[in-house]
Each structure stands twice: as structure tokens, then as C-alpha cells.
Amino acid sequence: MARVDYFQDPDAPQANSLRPAVSAFVQDKTGRLLMIRRTDNDKYAIPGGQQEIGETLAQAATREVLEETGIKIEVTGLVGLYSNPEHVIAYDDGEVRQEFSICFRGKPVEGELSTSTESKEVCWVSPDQIGRLDIHPSIRLRIDHGYADTQKPYYS
16 A cells, blocks of 8 residues: 655645554664665664554564564663654555654564565664665654654554
């Protein structure tokens, strides 16, 4: 399903949906960040997706990272809570979703990088390479907060 992200855009369509989503800021032992290149908008992002019925938010983050990257993680903390009504995502089926995402911190446990139907590329990215990638501002915010590694999670 194709998607278009609108961020602080006065011409954005009105949201008609709100669903819990998760993402994960995962670094390897050398400090590289686990990232995907999305199939739906061709942008780089940290892995994540929708929570499913019957799972906790942390379980959703673990499942989504494994599905999108091939890497099994352990959730170790919380980066932040993101619910900016000025960020909406329009899907080609007519749904326009307001951002509502919980970003966890995680560490890799096992696995090998592999793509999925949602990720056309999976890679470990060094901090100095982040600025060269096409990343949506809302995802860049999570990455910046993940690198800041404060004791208090961000919330909006």
C-alpha cells in the first residue's frame, strides 16, 4: 500500500484514523543504527509498524524489527512517545492516519540482515552517514532523541 507523509503541511488531508504504532532505535556494539529503506515511500527509517491485537507494545516492536530486518532484539528502554497532529499519513485506500507512535530502544540479540515486503534495504548505518539519507522529519526526530540518550523519554 502506498503512503504519503504530510508534516506541518496546511494542505494535508484531515486525519480520519488513529492507531498504535511502534518503532525501535537499535544500535550494534559499534554504535551503528539499524535502518530500513521502506517499500511504500522509498525513505529510510528505523524499523516499526502497527501493534496487533494480543501483543504488548514491546512485543510489537520486537516482532516488527524481526519481520522488517531479520534481527531479533531485546527492548531495553523507551526513547519517546510521538503523537504530533501535524503529521498525518495518507494511504491509497483513503485512510489518513494521525501519527501515534511509541519508540523503544533495543539491542540486537541474533539474526542476519534480510529484507521483507516492507523493507527494500536493511542496513547498519554509522552516525556520520545519517545526514546523507532521505529520512522523514518525524523519523529523524526519533533518531535524534535516540542518540541523545537522556534518562527521560520524549513525549508530544
